[in-house]
Amino acid sequence: MPEQNIARCWFNGRLVNPAEPQISVYDHGLLYGDGVFEGIRFYHRRAFRLQAHLERLQHSARAIALAMPYATDALAAAVDEVIAASPLDDGYLRLVVTRGAGSLGIDPRSCAQGNAFIVADRIGFTSAAQRQAGLSVIVAAIRRLPTDGLDPRVKSLNYLNHVLARMEATRAGADEALLLNAQGRITEGSGDNVFVVRRGELLTPPGIDGALEGITRGVVLELAASLGLPAREASLAPYELYTADECFLTGTAAELLPVREIDGRALDICPGPVTQAIESAFSALIARECGEPAETAA
The missing domain is CATH 3.30.470.10 (Aminotransferase class 4, branched-chain amino acid transferase, N-terminal domain)
Known part of the structure; x- marks a missing residue:
C-alpha cells in the first residue's frame, strides 16, 4: 500500500x-x-x-x-x-x-x-543490505515477449511476463530474474537492464534482442564513453553472464545494482572496479543535473 x-x-x-x-x-x-x-x-x-x-x-x-x-x-x-x-x-x-x-x-x-x-x-526496489552485498539473480524460465509480437521499446501497462519472472525469482530465493528471448539470448531483468564486463569491455543486450531502451541504460553508456571505457550493445547468452568479470543492473527504480551471483554461480568480485567507476560517475551526474542536497549546496 x-x-x-x-x-x-x-x-x-x-x-x-x-x-x-x-x-x-x-x-x-x-x-x-x-x-x-x-x-x-x-x-x-x-x-x-x-x-x-x-x-x-x-x-x-x-x-x-x-x-x-x-x-x-x-x-x-x-x-x-x-x-x-x-x-x-x-x-x-x-x-x-x-x-x-x-x-x-x-x-x-x-x-x-x-x-x-x-x-x-518512494519505491522500495531493494534493501540497503542487498545493494551493499550485491544481488542474487536467476535466469527465469518465463520468456520475454518476442519483438515481432510487441516491440520492447513500448512501455505498455501489461507487465505480466515480468511479474511472473519476478515471482519465479522470489520462489527461488533470488533477488531478481533475467528473461531470455525465444532464441535463448538475455533480454533484461523483470524491471531493469543488465550489463556485464568481459575482458575490460562493458556489454548490454540490444533492443532487437528484447531489451527496453532504458533511460538509465543510456546514461550508463554515456558515462562509459566519458570515462574511456569500451562499451557496446551485444547479444548475450547465459554463458556470458556466468563467465563475466562483473555484472550490474540498471533502471529508474533500480538505479545501479551490482550482481554477486547468477544461477548460483558466484562472480569473482562484486562490486567490481568498472561497476564502482560507473556508480561514482552516475552519482556525480545526478549532482550536476539535479543539484546537491540543501545542506551541502550552501
Missing part, C-alpha cells in the same frame, strides 16, 4: 489525494492493459532526465496509436507540480496514460478520452 502521508497524485489536470481518483471499471487500461507509462526519479526536488522520459512516453503512445490527452509541456509542468507538493526531496514518479473508458471488448474505438495520472512516492 502507498504511504498516504507522503504520496502525492496529479489526475487529469489537478492535484488530488491518492485515494481520490476514480478510474472507470470500463477503462481499457484496467481491462486490457491498454496504455503506457514512465517511471521517473527525482533528486533534490528535480526530475532526472525528464525530457527523455516524456519523449519515450510519446513514442510508446504513438506506437500503439494512443492519442495523448495532454501535451508534453503540460505533463512536464504536472511533474513539477507533483514534486513541489510532495514532502520528499528524493522519490519516484509513476506517470500513466490509459486508453480511457470504452465498451467491453478490445476494440478501442469506443474510448473517447484517455486518462493521465502521476503519483509521487
Whole structure:
C-alpha cells in the first residue's frame, strides 16, 4: 500500500489525494492493459532526465496509436507540480496514460478520452543490505515477449511476463530474474537492464534482442564513453553472464545494482572496479543535473 502521508497524485489536470481518483471499471487500461507509462526519479526536488522520459512516453503512445490527452509541456509542468507538493526531496514518479473508458471488448474505438495520472512516492526496489552485498539473480524460465509480437521499446501497462519472472525469482530465493528471448539470448531483468564486463569491455543486450531502451541504460553508456571505457550493445547468452568479470543492473527504480551471483554461480568480485567507476560517475551526474542536497549546496 502507498504511504498516504507522503504520496502525492496529479489526475487529469489537478492535484488530488491518492485515494481520490476514480478510474472507470470500463477503462481499457484496467481491462486490457491498454496504455503506457514512465517511471521517473527525482533528486533534490528535480526530475532526472525528464525530457527523455516524456519523449519515450510519446513514442510508446504513438506506437500503439494512443492519442495523448495532454501535451508534453503540460505533463512536464504536472511533474513539477507533483514534486513541489510532495514532502520528499528524493522519490519516484509513476506517470500513466490509459486508453480511457470504452465498451467491453478490445476494440478501442469506443474510448473517447484517455486518462493521465502521476503519483509521487518512494519505491522500495531493494534493501540497503542487498545493494551493499550485491544481488542474487536467476535466469527465469518465463520468456520475454518476442519483438515481432510487441516491440520492447513500448512501455505498455501489461507487465505480466515480468511479474511472473519476478515471482519465479522470489520462489527461488533470488533477488531478481533475467528473461531470455525465444532464441535463448538475455533480454533484461523483470524491471531493469543488465550489463556485464568481459575482458575490460562493458556489454548490454540490444533492443532487437528484447531489451527496453532504458533511460538509465543510456546514461550508463554515456558515462562509459566519458570515462574511456569500451562499451557496446551485444547479444548475450547465459554463458556470458556466468563467465563475466562483473555484472550490474540498471533502471529508474533500480538505479545501479551490482550482481554477486547468477544461477548460483558466484562472480569473482562484486562490486567490481568498472561497476564502482560507473556508480561514482552516475552519482556525480545526478549532482550536476539535479543539484546537491540543501545542506551541502550552501
